[in-house]
Amino acid sequence: MPSKTIIIIGITGNQGGSVAQRFLQDPSYHIRGLTRNPSSPAAQRLAAEGIEIVSANLDDINTLIPVFKGANLIFSVTDYWEPFFGPDCRARAGQLGISCRRYAYNVELQQGRNIADAVAQTVDSLDENGFIASTLSHAKVRSGGRFTELYHFDSKAEVFPRYVRERYPALARKMSCVQTGYFMSSYKIIPGAYFQKKTAADGKVSFEMCFTTAPDAPVPHLDVNADVGGFVYAVSKMPPGKSYMACGTTCSWAEYMRLWGQINSVPACYRQVTLDEMVSSISTADTEFGREIVDMFSYSTDPGYDGNGPDLLTAQDIREAGIDCPMTSLEGWMRKEDWSCVLQQG
Template identity: 25%
Template sequence: MSDKIITVFGATGKQGGAVIETLAKSKKFKLRAITRNPDSPASQELKKKGVELVKLDMTTASVDDFAKALTGSYGLFLVTDFYTYFGAEADIGKKVVDGAVKAKVEHFVFSSLSACKKITKGEIPVPHFDLKDDIKVYAEEKAKNGAFVLSTILVPFYYQNFESYFPPTKSADGTYYTITMPQEANVPLDIGDVNDVGPIVEAILNDKQKYAGVTIPFTTPLKMQEIVDKISKATGKTIKYNYVPPEVFAKFGFPGAEEFAHMFSFYNKHGAFPGQDTTIAPKLTKLTTFDEYLNNNKYYDNLQ
């Protein structure tokens, strides 16, 4: 094992957890996780894998606090959660960037999303995308000045979102299921397995200079009818797709409905990664197909 330390933010979440899982298995780096509660069951599971735990509340941490937490780190992986920080997401991310500079971190790997507001010239603002891009732009300026090497990944709509945000719902008569979304039926949706973040980030960390300044999106795009057909085949249940226009979906009233509606408006018009090179990621790792995900997922076994 190398003496190089990789510090992972969001280590108990989906993306950070995938990075920890991959790096813990490869044993190429020492691992450190930033956690608000080191005593939580999820944090203790990390500790069992040999991960060093550092207690830090990102909502109140200063630049110096982040620098202290990053002391001795060769690299880091940062993912920020809009639904935890909301409007403060960009400010917190920039403090991590400044902390990394002070701690002399060499390789900064950031999980970002497309700059929707910028790309659409203000037509489609999507805060949980745009605030991440604000962090990316800030980190790029630091990288240009030689503070660290920056590599960026762009994640697609997770396969796992069909378990949580948009699961199949049973019809009143129990004869079929429906997935309701504001994704146009004939427009491919950029989707992927969140667990693929792990091996992609590992490959990036293994070759700092090759991926210096490089942005790497990953996707295995499918149309919604293809998606419901594959779920039907995997489960033996009838799954139908119900398209709801974004402007209608925005009025559904649940927290985040308008945000999701804007996101899908962007997807419908531009895809998730306009102007980005999606051919890099498959060279770094074999991307999990939607069929593979379905065949190895117990969630769909429980559709009654």
């Protein structure tokens, strides 16, 4: 019989779903998953696996407090892109006289604070390392003010850990923060920047990746669906109060393309481009989306995707502590991925 309860926010998403699958393997946990729409097919599939699905709205703290009560472990994740692509985002942003990027930042920031405020009310029931928050580095701070509009980073970092540490020291002592690397599957969102197909006069085909990141800048790569769950499970066995980088491989984009070309037996290279060049290569009419993404790639050069922060632990550090923490390497993921849609593009 389960002896502990884990709350998973966003259980139907990439990260929450991965965490659910890992904790389903541990019969000592009762899993309670939070979602805005319990009747969705994804939520119903999870319910069929024995997970308690609960309706909750991150915009309303009063829906969070009762479902958090008595929890032993809470996994938190917020989503900047949900409000950004919401049907009313542009209209609401226009009414407020701000960009849609800033509007989505405001929404995610408040959702994060609502989560923290609600979790703080059940801090006594939490395990020693009972609050694990998915986050990113604090771009505005870590860049010394050079990046002031990398909103999908700062809307997370300003709460996890900053707000929690300032407002709730008792909760901060039970919290671990997990930064996530570049999702390996993200090429599907902006394929025009990841893989540009070139055909020479002689008919020979090659591929070029064009980002604003410096060619030799190391960046973390994460198989989000396969690995976040195992990583969070391993972190839950570690002492509290630490920060982590979840990734299977850290390497430059130039190395990424060298490896990708080798695996697919095609010439492939990396070229650093300007901000405007990269924005124009992203296949979307939404310039604001392009600039949000491009700021992330530029930030990855200096100070670096992780903000060049101190004391970020990795899967290797967890393994050295005697805790199992398998991760998918970039090469392993590439070899399993079906690249036909990229290789056969017109």
